[in-house]
Amino acid sequence: MKGHFYRRNCTCKKKKCTCGAKWAYVVDVGINPITGKRKQKSKSGFLTQQEAEAAANTLIYELNQGTYLEETDKTFSDFAKEWLPIYSESKEVKPGTIRVRLHEIGRLLPYFAQLKLKDITRKMYQDALNDLKAQGLADSTREGINRTGRMIFRKALELELLKKDPTEFAYVKKDKKTIEQLEEEEVPNYLEKEELALFLETVKQHGLEHDYLVFLILAYTGIRVGELIALKWKDIDFKNHTISITKTYYNPNNNTVEYQLVPPKTRKSRRKIVVDEEVIDALKEHKKAQDEVIELLGEAYNNQDFIFAKMQRQCGYPIVIKNVRDRMKSLLRIAGLNEDLTPHSLRHTHTSLLAEARVSLEQIMDRLGHTDDQITKNVYLHVTEEMKKEASQKFSELMRSLR
Missing domain, CATH: 1.10.443.10 (Intergrase catalytic core)
Structure with missing residues (x-):
């Protein structure tokens, strides 16, 4: 499997680099079925050649095992728009539920709108849930937002657009309540x-x-x-x-x-x-x-x-x-x-x-x-x-x- 390593954007003319350019790799990952030309995968940002080689070897191993997955460059905002029709058509969903999902997506957009799905980490997602709590959103509201977020990322995982689900270990923080508060909230008013x-x-x-x-x-x-x-x-x-x-x-x-x-x-x-x-x-x-x-x-x-x-x-x-x-x-x-x-x-x-x-x-x-x-x-x-x-x-x- 062909590939090579180099310092990306290196301006040095000497053998020894002094400009601090990072290492990158380029690896052949197959043939484009439409053009017939070879497809290549590149990645940069490595501090040393050894790091670039280790990453390239991992990629080559995944290619040989048939487990390689090319993650999408779609943003969260773009994929959320694609997900909503898929969600509504896959089950019997009422218009009111769609409105709720749209509202919950809107709560996540300030954090992730223009980020690529693959760049959203577990920490970033958990931080977003924590920030929503700091804004004073109710537990049930944040649970709904998290439920929608999970469905979106799991669908991306299912469609093989992602390798990892950033919502996998996420949780909704809740304040501990007194017995009096629990009784007051959980037993609604009704007429005798x-x-x-x-x-x-x-x-x-x-x-x-x-x-x-x-x-x-x-x-x-x-x-x-x-x-x-x-x-x-x-x-x-x-x-x-x-x-x-x-x-x-x-x-x-x-x-x-x-x-x-x-x-x-x-x-x-x-x-x-x-x-x-x-x-x-x-x-x-x-x-x-x-x-x-x-x-x-x-x-x-x-x-x-x-x-x-x-x-x-x-x-x-x-x-x-x-x-x-x-x-x-x-x-x-x-x-x-x-x-x-x-x-x-x-x-x-x-x-x-x-x-x-x-x-x-x-x-x-x-x-x-x-x-x-x-x-x-x-x-x-x-x-x-x-x-x-x-x-x-x-x-x-x-x-x-x-x-």
């Missing part, structure tokens, strides 16, 4: 059963259009608000009292006419939920009122079979998530309840009440469309822990009665 009854009564008395049905279904099923808005009448089985969850609503800009219906969050999210007769009766009443509006408006009603469709301007289009959030905040204020609660809090409320009713965690997970969710587990354990205290108290009372 008396508060839920008050809230629903308030909605019934002061709600607009389909407010009552919206919050009744959210509370009685635990479905996500996006799943609720995507519901169509064909998803309701009035005979068997079930609601089928097959899609979710996506509209980041809250533009009524520019929405998307996308697959649910996970495969487990596709499910059929058995509901109470009260929910079915409320749905029937709502359908009757909606049919009257459709008949009155005729072609002016954009009938796409949505249950929660607008009845006034842009009639027939589904309501937007922001509208549900705003209505809940207003109704919580009227009821004198915690205004920081959101439609998603009703999902946690549903979990807590099922736990209180002694429904198993497995059954709750199935109903919510979860395979594994730590927050749901935390709510369940929090409620059941209180139930254990109640059992202990009852046992103590029983023993005291025997004295």
